[in-house]
Amino acid sequence: xxxxxxxxxxxxxxxxxxxxxxxxxxxxxxxxxxxxxxxxxxxxxxxxxxxxxxxxxxxxxxxxxxxxxxxxxxxxxxxxxxxxxxxxxxxxxxxxxxxxxxxxxxxxxxxxxxxxxxxxxxxxxxxxxxxxxxxxxxxxxxxxxxxxxxxxxxxxxxxxxxxxxxxxxxxxxxxxxxxxxxxxxxxxxxxxxxxxxxxxxxxxxxxxxxxxxxxxxxxxxxxxxxxxxxxxxxxxxxxxxxxxxxxxx
Amino acid sequence: xxxxxxxxxxxxxxxxxxxxxxxxxxxxxxxxxxxxxxxxxxxxxxxxxxxxxxxxxxxxxxxxxxxxxxxxxxxxxxxxxxxxxxxxxxxxxxxxxxxxxxxxxxxxxxxxxxxxxxxxxxxxxxxxxxxxxxxxxxxxxxxxxxxxxxxxxxxxxxxxxxxxxxxxxxxxxxxxxxxxxxxxxxxxxxxxxxxxxxxxxxxxxxxxxxxxxxxxxxxxxxxxxxxxxxxxxxxxxxxxxxxxxxxxxxxxxxxxxxxxxxxxxxxxxxxxxxxxxxxxxxxxxxxxxxxxxxxxxxxxxxxxxxxxxxxxxxxxxxxxxxxxxxxxxxxxxxxxxxxxxxxxxxxxxxxxxxxxxxxxxxxxxxxxxxxxxxxxx
Numbered sequence: 104x105x106x107x108x109x110x111x112x113x114x115x116x117x118x119x120x121x122x123x124x125x126x127x128x129x130x131x132x133x134x135x136x137x138x139x140x141x142x143x144x145x146x147x148x149x150x151x152x153x154x155x156x157x158x159x160x161x162x163x164x165x166x167x168x169x170x171x172x173x174x175x176x177x178x179x180x181x182x183x184x185x186x187x188x189x190x191x192x193x194x195x196x197x198x199x200x201x202x203x204x205x206x207x208x209x210x211x212x213x214x215x216x217x218x219x220x221x222x223x224x225x226x227x228x229x230x231x232x233x234x235x236x237x238x239x240x241x242x243x244x245x246x247x248x249x250x251x252x253x254x255x256x257x258x259x260x261x262x263x264x265x266x267x268x269x270x271x272x273x274x275x276x277x278x279x280x281x282x283x284x285x286x287x288x289x290x291x292x293x294x295x296x297x298x299x300x301x302x303x304x305x306x307x308x309x310x311x312x313x314x315x316x317x318x319x320x321x322x323x324x325x326x327x328x329x330x331x332x333x334x335x336x337x338x339x340x341x342x343x344x345x346x347x348x349x350x351x352x
Numbered sequence: 353x354x355x356x357x358x359x360x361x362x363x364x365x366x367x368x369x370x371x372x373x374x375x376x377x378x379x380x381x382x383x384x385x386x387x388x389x390x391x392x393x394x395x396x397x398x399x400x401x402x403x404x405x406x407x408x409x410x411x412x413x414x415x416x417x418x419x420x421x422x423x424x425x426x427x428x429x430x431x432x433x434x435x436x437x438x439x440x441x442x443x444x445x446x447x448x449x450x451x452x453x454x455x456x457x458x459x460x461x462x463x464x465x466x467x468x469x470x471x472x473x474x475x476x477x478x479x480x481x482x483x484x485x486x487x488x489x490x491x492x493x494x495x496x497x498x499x500x501x502x503x504x505x506x507x508x509x510x511x512x513x514x515x516x517x518x519x520x521x522x523x524x525x526x527x528x529x530x531x532x533x534x535x536x537x538x539x540x541x542x543x544x545x546x547x548x549x550x551x552x553x554x555x556x557x558x559x560x561x562x563x564x565x566x567x568x569x570x571x572x573x574x575x576x577x578x579x580x581x582x583x584x585x586x587x588x589x590x591x592x593x594x595x596x597x598x599x600x601x602x603x604x605x606x607x608x609x610x611x612x613x614x615x616x617x618x619x620x621x622x623x624x625x626x627x628x629x630x631x632x633x634x635x636x637x638x639x640x641x642x643x644x645x646x647x648x649x650x651x652x653x654x655x656x657x658x659x660x661x662x663x664x665x666x667x668x669x670x671x672x673x674x675x676x677x678x679x680x681x682x683x684x685x686x687x688x689x690x691x692x693x694x695x696x697x698x699x700x701x702x703x704x705x706x707x708x709x710x711x712x713x714x715x716x717x718x719x720x721x722x723x724x725x726x727x728x729x
Contacts (some may be wrong), residue, residue, distance in 0.1 A: 237467035
C-alpha cells in the first residue's frame with residue numbers, strides 16, 4: 104500500500120497531511136498522487152495554490168512533452184481540484200480561494216478541451232445546467248460545470264435567470280437526461296419546483312433526473328420540490344451526476 | 353389550531369387608545385424598539401426585517417411588482433400589509449436589494465410580478481472610478497423608498513418602520529461583480545479596502561436619508577457570509593469599518609448577514625450593532641450564548657421549508673421553538689418567497705402573542721411587568 108512519503112511533491116504531501124481528515128480520502132489521495140508523475144503533481148500543487156500562470160505554463164509543457172490530455176486533466180487538474188474541494192467542504196478555505204483555483208483550472212482546461220473535443224471520446228452524459236428564473240447568481244453553478252466537464256460530462260450551460268421553458272427546450276435540443284438547477288436566494292428557490300412542474304406538464308418528467316444545489320438549498324427542500332438529488336458542493340454534484348447518469352442510461 | 357379571528361392591526365387604533373383597548377401596554381413601534389435594544393416588552397415582537405410581500409398582498413393592495421419598487425404610494429401600500437394583514441410590529445418598505453446599487457449606476461433588472469429585481473451587469477473595475485452621483489438621493493430607487501417611508505410614518509405612527517441599507521461590501525458585489533470582488537479579497541486586498549472606503553459614504557447617506565424620512569431603525573446588510581468568506585475576512589475588512597458605522601449611523605442599527613454565521617457573530621457584537629437579524633441555520637441558543645446582552649437577536653424563522661413549504665401549524669411550532677430560545681423578536685430570516693401564503697405568515701404574530709400568553713403568571717397579556725409607575729407606551 105502506498106505511503107505519504109511515496110508522493111514526490113512536498114506541497115502535496117503537506118496538503119494531505121494538514122487538511123485531509125477522512126481515512127478513505129487520505130488513502131485515495133495518497134494512492135492517486137503516489138502513482139502520478141512529478142509534473143502532474145506540480146500542476147496539481149499550482150492549482151491548489153491558485154497559481155493560474157504556472158498551471159497554464161505547466162499544462163502547455165506537459166502537452167509538448169507528449170503527456171496525454173486525459174492524464175493531465177485527471178492526474179493534474181482534477182486531482183488538485185479534488186483537494187481544494189475537500190478543503191472547502193471542511194471550512195479550511197472559502198469561495199475566494201476556490202474561485203482562484205477554479206481560474207487556474209480553467210487556464211489548464213483551455214489547453215485540454217480542444218484536444219478532448221477532437222478525440223471523439225463519448226461523454227458520460229449530457230447535463231443541462233442553469234440558475235433558476237429570477238436568480239442571477241452563478242458562482243456555484245460555474246464551479247459545478249467546470250468539474251462536471253472535467254469529470255467527463257458534456258455540459259450545456261443555460262446561464263442565469265433560466266425560465267422552465269428554456270430548460271425544457273435545452274433537454275429536447277440536446278437529448279439530455281440530467282438537469283442541474285442552482286439558486287442562491289430563498290426568494291427564487293421555489294422556481295426549482297416550478298421547473299419540475301413544467302416538465303410534468305409537458306410529459307418529460309420521467310425522462311429526466313433533476314439535481315439541485317445552492318447555498319440555501321437543503322436535501323429536504325430538494326425532496327419537497329421533487330428533485331432526484333441534492334449536491335452540497337461541486338464535488339458532490341459530480342458524484343450525483345454520475346449516479347443519475349447510471350439511472351437514466 | 354385556534355387562530356386569531358381578527359388581527360389587532362385591523363382595529364386601527366392609535367397611541368393611547370391602542371394600548372387601552374388592546375390590553376397591550378406597548379404600541380408595536382415601542383415594542384419593536386425596546387426589544388431591539390434588549391429592553392423589556394409587553395410581548396415579544398413579531399416583525400419583518402426584510403420583505404414579507406407576497407402575491408396575495410399584491411392582490412389585496414393592487415400594488416404589484418415591479419412597479420411597486422419605483423412608486424412610493426404602491427410601495428407604502430404593499431409594505432403596509434405587514435401590519436394590516438399580518439399583524440406584525442414592523443413594516444419594511446424597501447423590498448429589494450438594489451436601492452443604493454441602482455442609484456450608483458449599476459444595471460438593474462427590475463424583475464417581473466413574480467420575480468425579484470437583480471443587478472444585471474457590473475460597472476466598476478477600479479475604485480478610483482467610483483463616484484457618488486450629485487443627484488444620488490433623487491434617483492428613482494431612492495425617490496420611491498424615501499417617499500414610501502414618509503407615507504408610512506404618517507399612516508402608521510405607532511408601528512415600527514425599518515429602513516434598509518446595503519453596506520459597501522454588498523454594494524461591491526453589485527457594482528464590481530461577486531466573483532472578481534471575492535477573488536480580490538486575496539489577490540488585491542488593498543483594492544477591496546479602497547472599494548469599501550469610497551463606497552461607505554454612499555451607504556451612510558442612504559441610512560441618514562431613511563432615518564430622516566421617518567424610519568425608526570436601519571437594517572444594514574453586508575453579506576460576508578460563511579458560504580462565501582471566512583470569519584477572518586469579516587474581521588480584517590469590515591469589523592473596524594462597522595465600528596464606525598454603528599457610531600455614525602445616527603439611529604438604532606440592525607445587522608443582517610445571510611446563512612450560517614455562528615463563527616462570526618462574536619465579531620458582529622464587537623462591531624456594536626444593536627441587533628443581529630439572523631437566519632435559521634444558526635442555532636438561536638448558541639447565538640444567545642455568544643451574544644449575551646451585547647446585542648439583541650431577531651429573525652431565525654426559516655423561509656423555504658417553514659414559511660414557504662410549511663403550514664400555519666408548522667410555522668407556529670417553529671416560532672415557539674425560537675421564542676423559547678430567548679430571542680428578542682421573531683421574523684422571517686430574509687425576504688419570503690412571493691408565493692408564501694399569508695395565512696402561514698400570520699403564525700408569526702399569533703405565536704408571539706400566544707408565547708406571551710403562555711408565559712404570563714397571572715393570565716394577563718404581559719411577558720414582563722409593566723413600568724412600576726403605571727405608565728403605558
